[in-house]
Amino acid sequence: MKLLTLNFLTCAIKTCKTSPASFPLHPRDCELEVVESESVNLPFLKNILPRLMWDELRVIADELGLPALPSTPPTRDDLVEPSSSSTTTISHAQNAGNAAEGQQQAEEKPSQTARDLHRVLLETCIKEGKLVCGNCGHEYKVMEGVANFLLPGHLV
Amino acid sequence: MAESDTQGADYEEQHVHSVYEQIASHFSSTRYKPWPIVERFLQELPDGSVGADVGCGNGKYLAVNRNIFIVGSDRYALYQILSTNLIKIAKQHQPHAAIVADSLSLPHPAHSFDFAISIAVIHHLSTPARRVEAVKAVLDLLRPPSAEGSRDGGKALIYVWALEQKDSRRGWDEGHEQDVMVPWVMKGKKEKGSKKGKGQEERDQVVEEGAVKQAEDKTFLRYYHLYKKGELERDIEEAGGEVVQAGYEKDNWWAVAVLKRTN
Ligand SMILES: [Zn+2]
Numbered sequence: 001m002k003l004l005t006l007n008f009l010t011c012a013i014k015t016c017k018t019s020p021a022s023f024p025l026h027p028r029d030c031e032l033e034v035v036e037s038e039s040v041n042l043p044f045l046k047n048i049l050p051r052l053m054w055d056e057l058r059v060i061a062d063e064l065g066l067p068a069l070p071s072t073p074p075t076r077d078d079l080v081e082p083s084s085s086s087t088t089t090i091s092h093a094q095n096a097g098n099a100a101e102g103q104q105q106a107e108e109k110p111s112q113t114a115r116d117l118h119r120v121l122l123e124t125c126i127k128e129g130k131l132v133c134g135n136c137g138h139e140y141k142v143m144e145g146v147a148n149f150l151l152p153g154h155l156v
Numbered sequence: 157m158a159e160s161d162t163q164g165a166d167y168e169e170q171h172v173h174s175v176y177e178q179i180a181s182h183f184s185s186t187r188y189k190p191w192p193i194v195e196r197f198l199q200e201l202p203d204g205s206v207g208a209d210v211g212c213g214n215g216k217y218l219a220v221n222r223n224i225f226i227v228g229s230d231r232y233a234l235y236q237i238l239s240t241n242l243i244k245i246a247k248q249h250q251p252h253a254a255i256v257a258d259s260l261s262l263p264h265p266a267h268s269f270d271f272a273i274s275i276a277v278i279h280h281l282s283t284p285a286r287r288v289e290a291v292k293a294v295l296d297l298l299r300p301p302s303a304e305g306s307r308d309g310g311k312a313l314i315y316v317w318a319l320e321q322k323d324s325r326r327g328w329d330e331g332h333e334q335d336v337m338v339p340w341v342m343k344g345k346k347e348k349g350s351k352k353g354k355g356q357e358e359r360d361q362v363v364e365e366g367a368v369k370q371a372e373d374k375t376f377l378r379y380y381h382l383y384k385k386g387e388l389e390r391d392i393e394e395a396g397g398e399v400v401q402a403g404y405e406k407d408n409w410w411a412v413a414v415l416k417r418t419n
């Protein structure tokens with residue numbers, strides 16, 4: 001499960017949702033896995049930027065023992081390589097097997113900041129472990145990269 | 157109400173969930189083409205849109221648009237299928253995720269999504285109250301519009317099976333009982349020649365009855381509430397939504413709805 005997913009998850013128990021402590025869910029005993037994808041989707045990253053709960057993501061990164069995220073979120077401009085040039089012929093993205101798309105995006109190249117963001121949000125995945133609600137303490141299991149939010153009958 | 161609600165849940169456990177769990181291992185990966193209206197809905201979303209596919213099944217809609225982020229959820233613990241498909245999708249650089257969750261207890265912060273889809277899910281709920289609750293659970297995911305009467309909020313696409321389908325081989329039509337048990341035939345594995353019989357795993361599909369039967373074929377019955385004209389729109393209104401577009405496509409009613417702003 002990509003870490004970006006945690007930006008959109010909270011406790012499944014209805015009475016918890018309204019409590020600020022239920023977001024974000026806290027990873028515990030997690031086994032991480034990096035699923036590499038070679039192309040950074042710059043338009044996607046730019047547009048998702050305002051949706052990120054940055055402080056909460058920093059907490060999650062810290063709890064997972066990942067390198068610390070910067071204290072302030074990057075801006076849209078931070079994601080673009082200043083010296084981007086359309087003359088670069090051997091783009092990294094072309095190795096990914098979709099050369100056409102790689103060429104289209106060649107005008108604006110992702111910066112190191114964009115690649116770092118891509119790495120942490122979209123390539124870093126929780127493979128096995130638990131997600132814990134900070135309000136009620138309920139633990140949701142992650143198995144084979146899929147988190148299970150089904151509740152026992154008495155909690156529904 | 158609480159009691160009938162429990163009964164509804166128990167009934168669905170027996171006549172919907174346990175059936176899916178038994179057939180889950182036979183789900184095919186991406187054999188079925190997405191419904192055109194669902195595909196178009198997803199393709200027309202702006203880049204960077206974030207949303208939910210409530211009842212994502214094998215995840216076939218997750219791959220339609222690589223510039224959006226979809227969190228798919230399903231009641232069925234299809235780990236193997238989901239994780240296999242997600243790995244495939246990840247290799248195509250698709251930024252998506254899937255979780256196991258109940259459509260009535262979704263683990264998403266309220267009003268956080270740009271869109272939500274609910275395809276062939278709500279017709280499995282067995283009481284009117286639970287169906288409205290399920291529609292509400294979908295609508296509550298959406299960003300509300302910025303002002304009263306404005307439609308700039310998140311959008312939901314809901315799809316349910318129609319009662320009016322006299323041209324289908326099931327032949328139901330106006331006036332027929334709306335709560336039905338639908339047979340689903342799981343083909344016994346055999347004879348490589350008859351490839352056509354495989355892959356009926358798709359939840360929206362029912363295998364041709366009377367198709368070459370084999371000894372190991374198993375028939376399961378699943379509960380459906382068949383929606384009649386106008387009923388989906390009424391459920392949406394009752395759940396606090398506003399229908400912005402609605403129609404009929406191939407034996408199904410569909411509607412696009414936004415959250416109504418109430419102030
Ligand atoms: Zn909780």
